[in-house]
Each structure stands twice: as C-alpha cells, then as structure tokens.
Amino acid sequence: MKQKTVLIVDDEQEMAESLGRVxxxxxxKALTASTKEEALKLYQENKPDCVFLDLHLSESKGTEVLxxxxxIDPKVxxxxxxxxxxxxxxxxxxxxxxxxxxxxxxxxxDVFKIVEEL
Amino acid sequence: xxxxxxxxxxVSITSLGLILLLLIYGRQKIHRIWALCNFVVFTWGVGTxxxxxxxxxxxxxxxxxxxxxxxxxxxxxxxxxxYVLTASKNKAFLxxxxxxxxxxxxxxxxxxVVPQFRxxxxxxxxxxATVAYLIIYLGWALIATVASAELLKFMxxxxxxxxxxxxxxxxxxxxxxxxxxxxxxxxxxxxxxPFGNIGVALYAIIGTYAILRYRLMDIxxxxxxxxxxxxxxxxxxxxxxxxxxxxxxxxxxxxxxSFSVVLxxxxxxxxxxxxxxAEDILLVExxxxxxxxxxxxxxxxxxxxxDKLAKLIVYIVKRxxxxxxxxxxxxxxxxxxxxxxxxxxxxxxxxxxxxxxxEYPFIEYLKNHKDPVLYEELPLDMKRNLGTxxxxxxxxxxxxxxxLLGFVLLGEKLNRRPYTExxxxxxxxxxxxxxxxxxxCLFLEEFKKAQERIxxxxxxxxxGGMADGVAHQVKNRLNQFSVAAGELKYAAKDxxxxxxxxxxxxxxxxxxxxxxxxxxxxxxxxxxxxxxxxRGLLGFARVEEKEQFFSKFxxxxxxxxxxxxxxxxxxxxQFSLGIGLEGGDDFIYGVKPQVxxxxxxxxxxxxxxxxxxxxxxxNEQEKEAYHFQIRLNLTQADDYSLIALSDNGVGVKxxxxxxxxxxxxxxxxxxxxxTGIGIYVVKRIIEESHQGQISxxxxxxxxxxxxxxxxxxxxxx
Numbered sequence: 001m002k003q004k005t006v007l008i009v010d011d012e013q014e015m016a017e018s019l020g021r022v023x024x025x026x027x028x029k030a031l032t033a034s035t036k037e038e039a040l041k042l043y044q045e046n047k048p049d050c051v052f053l054d055l056h057l058s059e060s061k062g063t064e065v066l067x068x069x070x071x072i073d074p075k076v077x078x079x080x081x082x083x084x085x086x087x088x089x090x091x092x093x094x095x096x097x098x099x100x101x102x103x104x105x106x107x108x109x110d111v112f113k114i115v116e117e118l
Numbered sequence: 119x120x121x122x123x124x125x126x127x128x129v130s131i132t133s134l135g136l137i138l139l140l141l142i143y144g145r146q147k148i149h150r151i152w153a154l155c156n157f158v159v160f161t162w163g164v165g166t167x168x169x170x171x172x173x174x175x176x177x178x179x180x181x182x183x184x185x186x187x188x189x190x191x192x193x194x195x196x197x198x199x200x201y202v203l204t205a206s207k208n209k210a211f212l213x214x215x216x217x218x219x220x221x222x223x224x225x226x227x228x229x230x231v232v233p234q235f236r237x238x239x240x241x242x243x244x245x246x247a248t249v250a251y252l253i254i255y256l257g258w259a260l261i262a263t264v265a266s267a268e269l270l271k272f273m274x275x276x277x278x279x280x281x282x283x284x285x286x287x288x289x290x291x292x293x294x295x296x297x298x299x300x301x302x303x304x305x306x307x308x309x310x311x312p313f314g315n316i317g318v319a320l321y322a323i324i325g326t327y328a329i330l331r332y333r334l335m336d337i338x339x340x341x342x343x344x345x346x347x348x349x350x351x352x353x354x355x356x357x358x359x360x361x362x363x364x365x366x367x368x369x370x371x372x373x374x375x376s377f378s379v380v381l382x383x384x385x386x387x388x389x390x391x392x393x394x395x396a397e398d399i400l401l402v403e404x405x406x407x408x409x410x411x412x413x414x415x416x417x418x419x420x421x422x423x424x425d426k427l428a429k430l431i432v433y434i435v436k437r438x439x440x441x442x443x444x445x446x447x448x449x450x451x452x453x454x455x456x457x458x459x460x461x462x463x464x465x466x467x468x469x470x471x472x473x474x475x476x477e478y479p480f481i482e483y484l485k486n487h488k489d490p491v492l493y494e495e496l497p498l499d500m501k502r503n504l505g506t507x508x509x510x511x512x513x514x515x516x517x518x519x520x521x522l523l524g525f526v527l528l529g530e531k532l533n534r535r536p537y538t539e540x541x542x543x544x545x546x547x548x549x550x551x552x553x554x555x556x557x558x559c560l561f562l563e564e565f566k567k568a569q570e571r572i573x574x575x576x577x578x579x580x581x582g583g584m585a586d587g588v589a590h591q592v593k594n595r596l597n598q599f600s601v602a603a604g605e606l607k608y609a610a611k612d613x614x615x616x617x618x619x620x621x622x623x624x625x626x627x628x629x630x631x632x633x634x635x636x637x638x639x640x641x642x643x644x645x646x647x648x649x650x651x652x653r654g655l656l657g658f659a660r661v662e663e664k665e666q667f668f669s670k671f672x673x674x675x676x677x678x679x680x681x682x683x684x685x686x687x688x689x690x691x692q693f694s695l696g697i698g699l700e701g702g703d704d705f706i707y708g709v710k711p712q713v714x715x716x717x718x719x720x721x722x723x724x725x726x727x728x729x730x731x732x733x734x735x736x737n738e739q740e741k742e743a744y745h746f747q748i749r750l751n752l753t754q755a756d757d758y759s760l761i762a763l764s765d766n767g768v769g770v771k772x773x774x775x776x777x778x779x780x781x782x783x784x785x786x787x788x789x790x791x792x793t794g795i796g797i798y799v800v801k802r803i804i805e806e807s808h809q810g811q812i813s814x815x816x817x818x819x820x821x822x823x824x825x826x827x828x829x830x831x832x833x834x835x
Contacts, residue, residue: 015598022605025612056590083593105596105645108604 004118005029005048009039009065010081011057019052022108028115036060040068047073049118052102052111055082063096070097079114081106120241123170125315129163132319136326143330148202152329155195159322161188166301166315170242175235178243182232186245187223189298192318193258194219196291197265199329203280203287204272215261222254232305239311244304251305266291282336286328289341294321355379401540408544410438418555424448427559428459431526431552436462439541440532442509447474448524448556456481456524463529478503484515485522490545491515492537512537514545516553523556589652596645596652603641610634668831673704673717673752673761680718684725695721696749704752706759707831708808716803717750719796720763720824724748727767727822735768735819747821757830758810764823770816778814804828 006023010016013034020030031046033039036057043051051069055062062080069076080096082088083104093100102110133156140153165185169178194215201212225231231254232245245251266288273284297317303310358379362371398405414434421427432444443463447456455473474481480503483496493501493510504510512528526549531537610631614621621628674697681693706713728746736744746766753760770778779801804810804826816822 012594012598015594015601018598018601018605022601022608025605025608081597083590083597104593105598105600105649107642108601108608111604 003027003029004115005031005046006050006052006115006118007031007033007039007042007046007048008052009033009057009062010052010054011035012054015054019106019111023111023115026112026115028118036065036068039065040072043069043076044072049077050099050114051076051078053078053080053098055080055084055087066097077118120170122242122312122315123167125313125319126163126166126170129315129319129322130160130167131163133157133160133163133322136322140326140330148199148329151195151199151202152325155192155199155325156322158188158191158195159318161185162192162298162318163188163315165189175243178235182235182243182245183226185301186226186232189302190219190222190226190254190258192294192298193261193265197261199325200265200269200272200287203284204268204276206268208268211264218257218261222257225250225254238304238309242304242312247305247307255302262291262295283328286324286340290321290324290328293317293324297321351383355382404538404540407438407440408540411435411544411548414438416551418551419558421555422559422562424556424559424563425459427555432460432462435526435528435548439528441511441529442532443527443529445472445527446524447472447527449522449560456522459524474503480504481522484513484525485517485520488515488517490542490549492542512542512545514549516549516556518553518557521557523553523560526552592652593649596649599641600645603638603645606641607635607638610638668707668709670705670707670831671710671713673706673759674699676710676714676717677721677750679714680721683718684722687722688725693725694746694748696747698749698751700751700753703754706752706761706828708828709803712803712807713828716800716826717761719800720826721748721750723796723824724763724765724767724822727765727769729767731766731768731819759828759830761826761828762823763826764821766821769818769820769822770814771818775816779812800824800826 004027006028008016008019008023008030010019010032011034013032016032016034020032023030031042031048033042039051039053042048053062053065057065062082066076066078066080069078078098079100079102080093080098081102081104085103088101088103100114137153137156137160140149140156144150144153162185165181165183165188168181169185172178172181197215198212200206201208206212222231231248231250233248234246235243236246238244247255269284269288273281276284294317297314297320300310300314300317301312304312358375359372362369362375411434414430418427418430421430428446428448432446435441436444443461445461445463446459448459450457450473453473454476456476458472480496480500483500484491491513493504493513496504496513509529510527511530513525514528515525516523528537614628614631621631677695677697681695685691685693725746725748728748732741732744732746748765749763751762751764753762779797801812804812808828810829811827812824814822814824
C-alpha cells in the first residue's frame with residue numbers, strides 16, 4: 001500500500017514545516033509549500049491524500065489555490081486553515097468546497113483525527 | 119414779470135450758484151472746465167435777463183452782445199468738457215473751436231454780426247439774423263455735433279460709471295439746446311415765444327450733477343422723478359396763476375402769489391431740515407445710544423465664542439440704552455429649548471435656569487413675527503408663557519431664514535420713558551447683526567463638535583482596523599505556538615513509547631518527560647486564553663453582519679452562565695450577585711453570545727473593581743468591614759430593557775471618566791487579566807451591534823454603576 005501523503009500550504013514556511021513534522025510523527029508523509037505554484041506542482045507530482053490550505057496566503061488566496069487544485073483533481077480533499085471568525089461564520093465548508101475548517105490556533109489533536117481517517 | 123424774464127433770471131441764478139458749487143467742491147480739471155461752462159451760461163443768462171427787463175436800446179444792445187458771446191462759448195466749453203471727459207486727443211479741433219468762437223465774439227463786439235433789432239411779442243427786441251450770424255450759427259452747430267459724436271463714441275467703450283455720466287451730459291445738452299434754441303428762433307423771423315430758456319438752466323444743473331457725482335441715479339429713474347415733480351408742481355402751482363389771469367387779469371397779485379410759489383416749493387426741504395434739527399436736539403440722548411448700539415453691533419461678528427457673545431450683547435444693550443435688565447436666550451438644539459445664556463440686571467430680576475420650550479406659542483409667535491415686539495403688543499397667552507419673568511418691556515428676536523436663533527428680553531428704561539419706533543428700528547438692525555454673529559458662533563460650535571465626533575469615529579475605526587490586522591498576526595503566531603506545543607507533546611509521548619524500558623529504569627527520566635508534557639499542555643492552554651482575548655477584539659471589528667442572530671432570551675439564564683464562567687476564571691466557589699428583576703419578565707433581545715459577553719465583562723469588571731479596592735486601597739481594618747456588593751437590576755420599558763450593574767468597588771477617578779470606554783484602558787493594578795478591552799468590547803456590543811446605549815456613573819472609592827439600554831426588537835432608542 002502506498003504511504004499516505006498530505007500537502008500543507010502556508011506562506012509561512014516555518015508554520016508549514018512545524019505542522020508537517022507533527023504529522024510525520026503519525027507515519028504520514030507531509031509535503032510543504034509556501035506559494036501557489038509550488039503547491040500546484042507538488043500536488044501534481046505526488047497526488048497527496050489531503051491538503052491543508054491556509055486561507056490567507058501572501059500572494060494569493062487559499063480559495064484561489066483551491067480552485068486550481070480542483071482543476072487538477074476535482075475530488076481533492078482539502079481543509080482550510082483560518083483564524084478569521086467572520087469568514088467561518090459567513091461560509092460553510094460545503095459552500096467553499098472543502099472537507100472542513102480548521103480554526104487557528106489549531107490543536108494538533110484535530111489534525112491527527114483528520115489524518116488518521118485518511 | 120414775463121415768463122421770459124423769469125426763465126432768464128433762473129438761468130443766471132442757477133449758473134452762478136453752480137459755479138460756486140464747482141469752485142467749492144470741484145477737485146479735478148473737468149470741474150474747472152465745467153465751471154467755465156457755467157460761467158458762459160451765466161453770461162448768456164445775464165444777457166437775456168437784461169434784454170427782457172429793459173426798454174433802453176443801449177442796454178438791449180449790450181444785453182444781446184453778452185448773451186450771444188456767452189451763447190457762442192456754450193458749444194465750445196461743452197466740447198472742452200467732453201474733450202476732458204473722453205480724454206480726447208483732438209486738441210487741434212479744440213484750439214480751432216476757441217479760435218473760431220473768439221473771432222465770432224470779436225466780430226459781435228464790433229457790431230458786425232447783428233447790427234439791427236426788431237421788437238417782437240410787443241415786449242422783446244430780437245436781433246435780425248445776418249450772413250455772419252448764419253456762419254457763426256453753423257459753426258456752433260458743427261462744434262456741438264462733433265462734441266456729441268465724440269461723446270457717443272466714447273460711451274460705447276467706457277466704464278459703466280462714465281457711460282452713465284456721458285448719458286447725463288448728452289441729455290443735458292439736448293435739453294439745453296432745445297431750450298436755448300427757442301430764444302434764437304425769433305431772430306430768423308419765426309414768431310415763437312422764447313419759452314425754453316429754462317432748458318439752459320437745466321443743462322447747467324444736470325451737467326453739474328453728472329460731473330460732480332460718481333453715484334449717479336439711473337438716468338431713466340432720474341428723468342421720471344424730475345418729470346413727475348415738474349408735472350405735479352406745474353399743475354399745483356400753475357393753477358392759481360391760470361385762475362388769476364382768468365379772473366383778475368395782469369396785476370400786482372402775481373407778486374405775492376409768486377412769492378408763495380417759491381415758499382411752497384422750498385417748504386418741504388425747509389420742513390425736513392428743521393425736523394431733523396429739532397429731533398437731533400430733542401432726542402440727543404436716544405441718538406447717542408442708538409449710535410453706540412449700532413457701533414457695537416458691527417463689532418459683534420468678531421466674537422466667536424457664544425458665551426462671550428451673549429454676554430457682550432446684553433452688556434452692550436444694557437449699558438448703552440440704560441435699562442434695568444437685559445437677558446438673552448439662545449437656541450439649545452440638543453434639548454429643544456431656548457435657554458438663558460446671559461443676563462444683566464440691577465438685582466431686581468433673577469431668571470436663573472429659565473428656558474422656553476420650542477412648542478411654546480410665544481416661540482412660534484417670535485418665529486413668525488421676526489421683528490422686535492413690545493410686551494404690551496403680545497397676545498394674552500404669549501404673555502402667559504413669559505409667566506414668572508416680570509418687568510419685560512421689549513422682546514427682540516434674532517431670526518435667520520425662519521430660524522429663531524435666540525431672543526433678547528429688555529426691561530424698562532431707567533428713565534421710565536417708553537421705547538419709540540426709532541428705538542425699535544435700531545434694535546432691528548442690532549438683532550440682524552446679532553443673528554449673524556450668533557449663527558456664526560453656533561456654526562463654529564457645531565463644526566467643532568462634528569470634528570470631535572469624526573475624530574472619535576476615526577480613532578475607533580483605526581483601532582478596529584488595527585485590531586483586525588493585529589489579531590490576524592497574533593493568531594498566526596498563536597497557531598505556531600499551538601502546533602509547536604503539540605509537536606513537543608507528541609515528541610515526548612513518542613519518546614515514552616519508544617524508550618519505555620529505559621524510562622522504567624530511570625524514574626527521574628519519567629519525571630522529566632512528564633514535565634515536558636505539562637509544559638506543552640500549559641502552552642496550549644495559554645494559547646487558548648490569549649486567543650480568547652483576540653477573539654474579543656476581532657469578533658466586534660465587523661458587527662453589521664450579526665443582525666440575523668437576534669433573538670429573545672432570558673437574562674437570568676445568561677447571568678447564571680456568566681457567573682459560572684467567572685467562578686472558573688477567578689477560581690472561586692462562591693460568587694454573590696444580587697439580582698433584581700422588575701415586573702418578573704426577564705426577556706431581553708439581542709445576539710445572545712454577544713450579550714453574554716457583555717454581561718460577563720461587566721460583572722467581571724465589577725468583581726475586579728471590588729478586588730482592586732480591597733487589595734490595594736483599603737487598610738487591614740477596613741478590609742475586615744468590607745464586603746463585595748455587586749448587583750444587577752433589570753427594568754423593562756416599552757421600547758427597551760434597562761440593565762443596571764452596580765458595585766461598591768474602587769470606582770473611577772473624575773479624570774479617568776472620559777477614557778473608560780477607550781480600548782486598552784485599564785486602571786487595574788491587578789496582575790490578573792486587565793487587558794483593558796473589556797468595557798470597550800461591551801460598548802461596541804451594545805452600541806454598534808445592538809443600537810443600544812451605555813453609560814455609567816461612578817465615584818472614586820465608592821463604586822460604579824453601568825447602565826445598558828437594550829432596544830427591544832425592531833425598536834430604536
């Protein structure tokens with residue numbers, strides 16, 4: 001069986017890597033990207049099982065990246081990371097087209113729950 | 119006295135008078151030239167006067183020489199005047215005209231022009247026209263035509279003032295030409311009575327008026343007025359003459375009648391002059407203060423402080439008019455009343471805190487009346503509005519565009535004299551000035567307030583925006599803490615699993631690892647607490663979207679919830695909160711989580727104020743006797759619910775009261791919480807999310823009460 005892979009997209013490299021290290025402790029391969037282009041490239045190459053996507057990227061919006069990812073793979077499983085309460089109040093994961101929202105500051109247990117179900 | 123004689127006399131007298139006038143008031147070259155014009159008119163006038171008043175052939179001969187020579191020069195000096203007026207460059211022509219006229223004069227003196235005379239109309243000798251006479255006549259007409267043509271040309275391109283001046287000059291000349299010409303027709307054998315010499319006098323008068331005055335009356339208006347005057351006078355004064363001739367024929371009666379005509383004409387002028395003199399003497403005191411008032415009034419607009427202005431107005435009025443009191447009331451828009459702003463009295467009347475509601479008929483009356491009104495003139499019910507304010511004599515409203523800005527009440531004059539029409543007129547001017555000054559002050563005050571409001575709104579907006587940005591950054595950092603702490607925790611857990619055997623052998627190691635786990639947990643829980651604060655700020659940065667979450671719920675339920683949270687926060691098992699619910703109904707309307715947050719924050723604030731007082735402001739003895747008293751009261755009104763939360767805590771110092779709602783403001787010396795956003799968040803929840811009102815009263819070291827007015831659904835307060 002192929003090893004489970006996740007892709008973490010956050011414009012803050014450190015943040016992405018830190019989350020990646022935690023996930024790798026669960027024996028899951030974690031890829032990190034800090035730009036839209038990097039994210040799309042890694043997704044195409046590795047076809048990860050799940051994507052953790054930061055809503056606010058410095059150059060583009062997480063939702064834009066999501067749109068591109070959907071073009072590559074309509075069945076992409078993505079989670080949106082955000083601290084914006086207004087955004088989460090206004091939208092539902094269904095309306096955005098993601099599996100769920102992860103509210104910053106995220107708790108690693110929540111991430112574990114997700115990756116274990118993959 | 120014949121009509122001809124009368125008109126010649128008039129010409130002589132007026133031209134002489136005008137020469138004097140021009141010599142006295144004239145300052146410019148044109149004035150001197152025009153004086154010369156008047157001199158030649160005078161010569162003409164004297165000449166014709168002699169002709170018409172004697173039968174002596176020698177005198178008639180001299181008279182005609184004078185008249186003709188003067189007459190020649192009328193055209194020349196007219197041209198000269200226009201030459202100066204239009205700043206003409208045609209000097210050669212000017213010299214030529216003088217040469218021609220001088221030659222004509224010499225010829226006339228040497229008896230070459232009109233050597234023969236004939237008697238006409240049974241009374242007047244006229245010269246017989248000769249060829250030389252004809253030549254001079256044509257030359258005269260040429261000069262006059264050139265002058266008028268130059269004037270017409272000039273009028274097209276000059277300033278409005280000079281254009282009007284030119285119009286007057288032209289009109290004057292035409293009148294003079296027609297009038298003067300009538301004297302010459304008999305010379306050609308035309309048998310028309312020389313009725314028109316009076317036109318020459320008019321020429322002199324109108325010309326002088328045009329040349330001396332800059333502010334000329336519109337010429338049409340001037341002609342109409344003089345026309346009406348002449349017709350009326352000719353009719354009124356001519357009728358007795360006509361009747362006299364009809365009934366009595368020629369006789370001495372003409373003399374007294376003429377005398378009465380002169381007196382009747384000058385009567386109105388003399389009357390006006392005397393009246394003014396008499397009034398000046400009689401009303402010297404009144405005039406003095408009226409002058410003072412008007413002077414002071416013009417200074418009012420320089421005063422930009424409403425309080426000072428009000429004081430200035432009553433001071434001016436009372437001092438200059440010498441009255442027993444003056445009071446000024448000014449529009450207080452906020453409260454819908456006219457409020458006493460300043461008063462000055464002799465100690466007899468006291469009006470402290472007097473106000474007039476907008477709805478009072480008295481106020482309506484002033485708005486419509488606009489002019490100063492005597493107390494006696496007021497309708498009875500208006501007088502009633504003035505009620506306890508006794509001793510009022512005059513009320514002066516200040517109205518700008520149907521807007522009653524305020525009014526002044528005046529008492530009686532100290533000398534007990536009544537207010538006259540003249541006084542009221544002066545006050546009218548004063549009130550207009552005052553209205554301007556007041557409206558300017560009000561405008562400035564409004565402007566200042568508006569600026570302050572904008573500034574506050576700006577500040578809040580800025581902080582709101584900043585809070586948004588800062589909160590986002592802080593959340594990202596917190597996220598990092600959270601993930602890192604998680605990493606630490608799971609690293610430790612993994613370590614325990616992996617090296618279970620090793621750890622079993624080293625109990626110390628287990629303890630150390632356990633410490634890692636604890637630390638990681640502590641970090642996570644602190645992250646959560648910090649996140650709570652950030653949420654507090656961020657959650658209210660944009661409140662307009664919360665409309666849809668409004669509902670009706672029990673306040674009691676919220677209070678219990680808040681108290682539970684507080685127990686956890688302050689690690690206490692008992693929390694005593696007095697609750698008073700009036701009318702039994704404790705339903706309130708709002709966004710439940712927000713109202714909860716507000717209630718929680720207020721109770722928390724009250725509790726901490728008590729802690730602060732106990733721990734930092736009281737000595738040991740006082741501490742013994744001190745018990746926390748926190749009480750929440752709910753009162754229901756039709757439109758809103760009023761929640762009052764009082765404590766007997768540390769209270770707020772007067773100098774801090776303004777800052778209480780500012781974000782990040784805290785007076786707490788306590789090490790716990792004290793982020794300074796609690797009350798700020800409450801204010802935003804109440805005022806922005808709920809369109810409610812929040813206020814407080816507080817006394818330092820005594821306690822504080824917060825009042826929250828929460829509108830019921832769909833209501834505005």
